[in-house]
Amino acid sequence: MSQKTADSKIAELRQGFSEYLKAQGKKSYGTTVSDAFYLYRNSFNLDFLALLDIEEIQQFQNRANELLKSILREKSSANGGNIGTYASAITQLWKYIHSNGANGVISATFVPSSPSATFHIPRPSCEEVERYLHRWNTTADLFQPETVLKKLFTETHPKNNSIDDIILKVAALNTVYNTYIYSVYPVAQHILSLKIDERLSAGDETLVNELMRVLYTDGGKIEHYSFATKYCSFHNPDAFPIYDSYVGKILQYYRNQEGFSDFKNSDLKNYPHFKRILSDFRQHFGLEKYTTKEFDQYLWQFGKEYFK
Secondary structure, eight states: OOHHHHHHHHHHHHHHHHHHHHHTTOTTHHHHHHHHTHHHHHOTTOOHHHHHTOOSHHHHHHHHHHHHHHHHHHTTOOOHHHHHHHHHHHHHHHHHHHHOSTTOOOOTTOOOOSTTSSSOOOOOOHHHHHHHHHHHHTOHHHHHHHHHHHHIIIIISOOOSOHHHHHHHHHHHHHHHOOOOSOHHHHHHHHHHHOOHHHHHHTOTTHHHHHTEEEOTTSOEEEOHHHHHHHHHHHOTTTOOOOOHHHHHHHHHHHHHHOOSOOOGGGGGSHHHHHHHHHHHHHHTTOTTSOHHHHHHHHHHHHHHHOO
């Protein structure tokens, strides 16, 4: 995304957020809007839209607070009052984005919700899947990191009964896919405590919802949902399709467009429900012949191109 395009999206987001607060009767909505975009104005290397696109609120707040503390420290004004004010405003912006619209379409990057959008989104089909799979298999930046992770998870360290092995896998997965793990060791400890190997082999879909809930040493509890689906998938790709924000937006969009399945947005974060919804999607568009991994590769590329 070019800087000009990003700035345009930010301007549109700022306007929508301002009108939203004004409609709620917020008297100081101008100050709230200004505070919500403080990080955008003062952290020049930050992908602000990517920050707002973090789906788990606790992850988002932790990351935003880290950035705020860093900036305010540099400005010699790192006091709790300022951090609290900015943190509250940007959290309001996050909540506006992730609950905006009667159709439930997350619109941090203003995904079109009707066929009258200014650009065409190709309907899922075997031809589209084949096109994206060819791109994946001929682009080293795409297939090579996944090949290395597959070897790490299934050949080099296939078991999860050693904290050392788990740390390596958590760190590698977090680095390649930027899954917002801010402290690797507590996550690895949590995985070790669950004794997951038999359940992974059996394709136990209830495992994801247990694996994602991590209690950190500072008392914070974070649900690393996307990470958990990826961790399970690299051990058993046939049984564990991957969830990420792109996939969520695709499923919401085509639910609204074609009604392929009846679900609430929150159902996507319940893994057994997510698998059912994904199965409904594949059946609706006639895509059952592809493996789960092939479908992951298709959805990730499709989402990145049209739903970022």
